[in-house]
Amino acid sequence: MIPAAFDYAKASSVDEALDLLAADGSRALAGGHSILPLLKLRLAHADRLVDIGGLAELKGVAAHDGGLRIGALTTYRELLDSALVSQGYPLLAEATDRIADLQVRNRGTVGGGVAHADPASDMAGILLALDAAFVLRSRGGTRTVASRDFFRGAFTTALAPGELLTEIVLPPLPAGAGTAYAVQEQAASGYPIAGVAAVVRRSAGGCDHVAVGVNGVADAAYRAAATEATLRGTAGDAAAIAAAAARVAEGVRVQGDIHAPAEYRAHLVSVMAGRALERAIARSA
Amino acid sequence: MTVTIGAPLRRKEDPRFLTGTAHYVDDITLPGMAHAAVLRSPYAHANIRSIDTSRAVAMPGVLGVFTGTDFMEYNPLPMAWPAGGSAGLQNNVNTPRILATDSVKWTGEGVAAVVAETREQAFDALEAIHVEWEPLPAVVDAEQATQPGAPQLHENAPNNVVFTWTVGDRDGTDRAFAEAEVIVRQRLVNQRLIPNPMEVRGDVGRYDPASGEYTIWMSSQTPHIQRLLLAAFVMGVPEHKIRVIAPDVGGGFGAKIYCYADYAMVLGLSKKLAGRPVKWVETRRESYGSTTHGRDHITYLEVAAKRDGEVTGLRVKTYANLGGRLSTIGPGIPTTLYGRLLAGPYRFPNVWCEVVGVYTNTTFVDAYRGAGRPEATYVLERAMDLLADELGIDPAEIRRRNFLPPDAFPYRNPSGLGRAPNGAEILIDSGNYEPALDKALAIAGYERLDEAKAEARGRDKYLGAGLSTYLEVCGVAPSKWIGAVGEGWGAAMWESANIRVHLTGKIVLTIGTSSHGQGHETTMAQIVAGELGVPVEDVIVQHSDTQGTPFGYGTYGSRSAAVGGTAAQLAAGKVKEKAKRLAAHLLEASPDDIVYESGKLYVRGSPDRAKTIQEIAFAIDLGFDLPAGMEPYLDETAYYDAPNCTFPFGTHVAIVEVDEGTGAVDLVRYIAVDDVGNRINPLIVEGQIHGGIAQGVGQALWEGAVYGENGALLSGSMLDYALPRASWLPDLELDQTVTPSPTNPLGVKGVGETGTIASTPAVVNAVVDALSPLGIRHIDMPLTPARVWAAMQQAKG
């Protein structure tokens, strides 16, 4: 498959990238694993690709305020190789390890995945459950958007035209919280049919921190508010988990496709929610 | 090293494949080469009102834009295998033209071609072509297409019926059902599959204005046949004016057997460009519409039996989807290669099969690995399990009770393999089915499955085991049978081999079959090296160039070893005979006294005065001292027409676990005991079985083409069409029994398709067995989590 012709410019600084992106028809190019297939299929069009791949200032994982800052251009591989991630955020490591294949993980960036906002994207559900915030920068300045407010719909986010995602900020995990990601893949693409990321802390008084991110189910990744509310304050026993998991698709329009009709997907996501919650609670110390 | 048949040699061809130095069509770049791209229909069914190419012609780099009317000097593509027989004369053949002229019948049918300096420019110009369409209602389901009121594709095919073909004994079967103690019935869908060889199809065509000759490099399994079809049926030029070369070919699975529109297109385009070579290579997405699909049957199955499990009758009605137009041998696959094999390895006294071939607004359908035989085996092996379930008899036991016994052979099967109208006959030549079954059951631990099932329930899984005791027919022959109207495609079925022993001692074998992944360069060399007693490295195998190899019918239907391999062996025998005559002359003895042993020739009793085959060849090739009447040069050709087909069989056992919560199926063990006769190269044989099993499991669990109501292909790329991955399969546990084929001197059968044929029903049977506690008797493929879960929901009520 061959894309239509486009211009190419390589940015040497974020400011230059923002200047280049201000022109109509310009789009950022990070690892290229989502945008290039779309251009090749001629499902998307760009007059010019602005290559931000060389911008060192957007790369890397660093400790920050008890949590983490992840540069938008950090690749999945770099996340997996980071001790800060594997020790502090096992959920991130667990989920990243199953994204695509080695080649895609070597080139694909976290920021590219987030900005692309495929409703099935693993990273979206994970970052929601981790209460991530996204730092967005444009020629007009910098703003921070909470992950809950970022994913607006299929392939639609809070990013304004010409704006770049520069980093992802993770708050510290609540001490003693357990995490888990349960997912079932669509056999052909390997993308999730339903993925549920859970962060749960169960202490003596019961579950006092519950965050559940869901991807692959609705037209955008979301936080399962009803599930969280149902589990919060309970002992996190099997009955509580089942009651909470059953509500995971409440309030969203469950998508159907040739791989998973909506009825099946709605069932599946509740099974995934049950499994993620069960494992997260078991891991909560 | 001198090898004989049976050595597990690593493949000679692999280093170039593994190091990326092989030459596929897309690696070919000729001076001045231009690039073609094809505009394809976005509609499944539409009339073409007009095509405006004026903007595209003016695009950068564009050398020309052509539509169907620019190729009217070429005929529509040939259809070479009508259903024939009971279907009578088929006068409703609609095949593709080079590009569609008035209407399109499926999404992806070609309507215009751009030739440009670069491939990129050609693709850009496609977007500038304006077609005015008149969309028409579409139908994609073969059964629905025959119903009143369905959209009609072709005026000459009322109700979209291409043929109604029957085989077997109708009255006898009706009687068996009238008298049956038990009858089971099931509707089965054998879903449409999309072949995905690693290398997509493509061609480079070159016209030589000086000689008027055409050369085409194509990714094909059948270069000689393509030359014949192009010359005689499509282009109307004599055969010697066309040279077809299939360079390295990255898989075919049947989809590269056929005569495609792009062959004459690239040659015609090269002619229009005064001889500039033209390359066209399909994209993967394009391939899903421009290359044939496989399977796609809807079948109503009925089995009659006695209470003790003895089968008494089989009645099958199948709607076979052939697509929007017919491919080269489309009608032959669901008829001869399906209906005639429905009795399988069992003693069915009565069989009646009716097949309705149907046009629909889908990509054309033709043979795909196994071709008709997987469909037949699926019907039959599901039937045995349904019957076992109905009677409460173990599935292994019901098969055992109905197997043809070892003394039944040669056996004339009741579903019409036997005698053709011209007297030619195909009998099942040999078989011994129980040992393979016993061996497979022992490996699987079949006796202890109840414990495993109970253990799995404790993990919220359902465990099940499925059997497939298949019988395959391959190495299709003989020409006389094939030549009887409607039995085979309009071609013979012999094979050829030529051996030249060069002056410098290397032995060059050229063959008419066409390796595209099977390893002929190794297997055929082993046959000749074994026969001549020379190191296998000294035998060089060349194939797939119509200039320089003897005519042959190509590689498909697991025929290369049984038919082509035998031709190679016979050619080697002729080489030996001539060498003996010269040795006798040089050693002053009678040819009858010459012993040929391990590549040396000597007079009986005097091995110390031996001459090597290379020395003899040198002498014959020089011709300084030949006996009276002997022609110089050691160059022998053999043509071999097998007297019969070959009949591999075996037992496969699949063990699966179904996740109660999600419906996901996990294939946890897979056991295959195959009897493919003697194994020339066990390593290659196992590789073929591995790949075949993966493909068959793919159909059972993951693969399936999905069309929308309007005829759009929803599974239009690998994002939505799931191919099996190595990591999804358990280690395959292979074993064998060996019943040499009495049909050919090598004692070989065929192994290219057994895995695909056997594995699909084994896996489905296993899933149904796992879910039988819920009362589930059948689920249509692919057994995706969503489908399995839906079946579980329905069963739970």
Ligand SMILES: Cc1cc2nc3c(=O)[nH]c(=O)nc-3n(C[C@H](O)[C@H](O)[C@H](O)COP(=O)(O)OP(=O)(O)OC[C@H]3O[C@@H](n4cnc5c(N)ncnc54)[C@H](O)[C@@H]3O)c2cc1C
């Ligand atoms: C074979 C394959 C399998 C895959 N499987 C999975 C899977 O299982 N799960 C999963 O979650 N994902 C999967 N993916 C998607 C993969 O995660 C994304 O393609 C990848 O992360 C995108 O990152 P990129 O750097 O390649 O982005 P690009 O393709 O370069 O960009 C993607 C989009 O984001 C924009 N963009 C990129 N960076 C920024 C930025 N910093 N600021 C603003 N906009 C930006 C681009 O303009 C573009 O629109 C798969 C992809 C492939 C090719």
